[in-house]
Amino acid sequence: MRAVLVVNPKATTTSERSRDILVRxxxxxxDxxxxxxxxxxxxxxxxxxxVLDGVDLVxxxxxDGTVNEVVNGLMTAPPADPGAPPGSRPLPGLAVVPGGSTNVFARALGMPxxxxxxxxxILEALRAGRSRAIGLGRADDRYFTFCAGFGLDAAVIRRVERARxxxxxxxPALYVTALVQQFLVGTERRHPSIMLERPGEEPAEDLATVLIQNTSPWTYFGDRELNPNPRASFDLGLDLLAMRRLHVPSATRTVTQVLSQHADPHGKQVVRLHDLDEFTLVARRPQAFQLDGDYLGEREKVRFTSVPEALRVIC
Structure with a gap:
């Protein structure tokens, strides 16, 4: 079996010695x-x-940023023949060794x-021939593995990246500080500008922020899972939680519900949808946008689709 190990040398929880041990x-x-x-x-x-080299495993x-980039490379490799449809070339399996600070995707797969x-x-799975097929999300032309955000949460990530x-x-303290700062002074809370469009459905208007999940959890706060959409799964479509006006009482209640591992977020200012194949977010003003925890700039429109059984994962 031919394999490629893609290493981020700046990974926060590994060293040169640990990389050498992994390689051996x-x-x-x-091979x-x-x-x-x-x-x-x-x-x-x-x-x-x-993909182009025909390896069996990556x-x-x-x-999570390294995983997202590699997945996008796998999914966007050109077909073997110019006239063949996208995805016609066989893809390598994917295995993920956690090396970042949070590792949401690896932990969502059940990895230590x-x-x-x-x-x-991973070594045990290779010996046993064990793998599973998982779905991905796609935002316009870019894929994501576990989450996306449009609005407040992406703006928080922008603040965190600037601080880093x-x-x-x-x-966790840095994220809390960024959230409070963004909520209080960086977000126009009284005039939400996002609209959710779905095929065959009436649009949902005046949304302030939208969280999208391809699996559960959405992320982690230390060891605690944060689960706006607890039923999200790699085996289903996309789940969505949106908030309307970000009043302090309602926003605080929703955040408290998300922090509780046994509560489903709900309320008059909350919109939740489960197992979606596709939808589009349109904003009257540019909104912060993130995929898998990486800030990608501001957008006024993003189309989201679910891509079932997109990858074979060794775990």
Whole structure:
């Protein structure tokens, strides 16, 4: 079996020694090539090259951003023949070794938090021939594995990324600070501008922020799962939670419900939809936009679709 290990050398929870141990372990099972990401977006090129080279397995060592880039490379590789439809070329399997600070995708697959334990699970799965097919989400022409956001949560991620650029360490406290700042002074809460459009349905207007999930959980706050849509699953379509006007009492109640692992968020200001095949978000003003925890700028319109059984994952 031919495999490629895509390593983010800036992964926060691994070292050069741990990478060497992982490489030796994988080489005991597969014919392995190691590639390092050099810049943002490089993982897309490496994933695409793996498909074109016809390898059997791609392993990532990094965080959710590394996984997202590699998945987009796998999913957007050109077909073998110019006239063939997209997706006609066989895709490698994907295995994820957690190496970032949160590792939502790996943990949603049931992988252990520690990279060494995760590597052990992958090796056992390879020996047993164990894998599963999972669905993905797509936002316009870009794929995501576990979540997307349009509005407040993406603006919070933008604040966090700016803070990290200036030397702050990623932590739950940093996210809480960014959320409070964005909610109080950075969001126009009284005049929501987002509209949700679905085929054959009346549009839902005057939404302030929208959270989209391809699986559960949406993310983690330390060890605590955050689950706006607890029924979201890799085996179903997309789930959505939107909030209308961000009044302090209603927003606080919804956040409290999300933080509780045993409550389904609900209320007059909450819109929730389950197992969606497609929908479009349209905003009167540009809105912050994120996929899998990476801020991607501002958009006025994004079309979301569910892509069932898109990838084979070794876990």
């Amino acid at each position: 372990a994988l080489r005991s099972e597969v 392995l090539t190691v590639e390092y990401t050099r810049r943002r977006g490089h993982g897309v090129a490496l994933g695409r090259a793996a 392993v990532t060592l990094g965080g 938090r520690e990279w060494s334990d995760g590597a052990g699970v 650029y200036h030397g702050r360490r990623s932590s």
